[in-house]
Amino acid sequence: MAVAIVIALLVLGSIAFHILSPWWQTPLASNWGSIDHALAITLWICAVAFVSLNLFLAWSIVRYRHRAGHGAHYDPENARLEKRLTLWTGLGIAGMLAPGLIAWHQYVTVPANAAIVEATGQQWQWGFRFPGKDGVLGTANVRHITPENPFGLNPRDPHGRDDILVESSELRLPVDRPVKMVLRSKDVLHDFYVPQFRAKMDLVPGIVTYFWMTPTRTGTFEILCAELCGIGHHMMRGTVIVEKGADFDVWLAQQPTFTQLMAEAGSPPAGVQMAAATPPASIAPNAGGTR
Incomplete structure (x- = not known):
């Protein structure tokens, strides 16, 4: 019973810390709101899994604790349970990966006018x-x-x-x-x-x-x-x-x-006279890169 109570308190404490914590994301200053959205989705999926699994663990400890006259039932295989676990785990992983992959595709697809x-x-x-x-x-x-x-x-x-x-x-x-x-x-x-x-x-x-x-x-x-x-x-x-x-x-x-x-420095680039070039007046569009 004590272990179940500790687990339940851990869940409640984690939720309270998240809500009351002063440490959170800095205000966004770029176009990458999609990265924030991907992070929020991942956080919610992990939060649901964390709360659900730990509360289920606490309930199982109480429900199936050792009591006189009660014996454990051994079930070596349960195909129905395994299919459910595989389905929900797969959906959770896909839910976390999809927003990140979309954001990553945008992240490395540079606009022509950049x-x-x-x-x-x-x-x-x-x-x-x-x-x-x-x-x-x-x-x-x-x-x-x-x-x-x-x-x-x-x-x-x-x-x-x-x-x-x-x-x-x-x-x-x-x-x-x-x-x-x-x-x-x-x-x-x-x-x-x-x-x-x-x-x-x-x-x-x-x-x-x-x-x-x-x-x-x-x-x-x-x-x-x-x-x-x-x-x-x-x-x-x-x-x-x-x-x-x-x-x-x-x-x-x-x-x-x-x-x-x-x-x-007294060492101009090859083929260039000592006269200095005039700096451009503004940033130029992307026409190439470091090679």
Whole structure:
């Protein structure tokens, strides 16, 4: 009896903690309401299963407790019960998988009008890159990384010469414009995560990953690394500022290009004179990516 009471109290305590808990999702700041819906459906299915199974367990302990003159009935096989369990388990799993698969399909299907931004992770900081007027990110590889070229851009790729480089951990994005986030790591596994965007993806060394989103409200949000990446993992934070398009365009035009940075270092890209390229006035549509 005591065990049954403890189980029942555990169920009631869990429900009360969920209702009264101050820890919950941050207000949504992107187009990914479908991710919230998928999470809510999963939560409800798991809640129904948790409450039902534990209350059934508590009832069974009371109903079939040991009593003098009562013996247990052994039933080695029960096809009817097994079919019911298989059916309800299958429906529960399908109910959790279907919304997530739909959201995932949307998550990796980038709109044609999405702009492109690259986030580069390393122990333990972020860097960002925007395409220039050509709308194409130049190729990059860790083999090209030098003190003068920390992003590892290919100096012989003409598409990279007008790329805009942001060496700080502050990223700015325009509100209500779809953006394809291209993700690259210089060293180990990292994960780009902004809780208010509900968007996250691993940065895998040697592989270019991506997702897309549309920021839906202005504000300042924290960028976190959601993958344990070493002793300084807790310090790998950044900031994304979502602002009006005109303000973003002004900020972007003030950022240096790859050609400008290399010229300042006295080592311009191959085939480029020391004159610096003019930064674009606004973010360009997605016409390519890191290769």
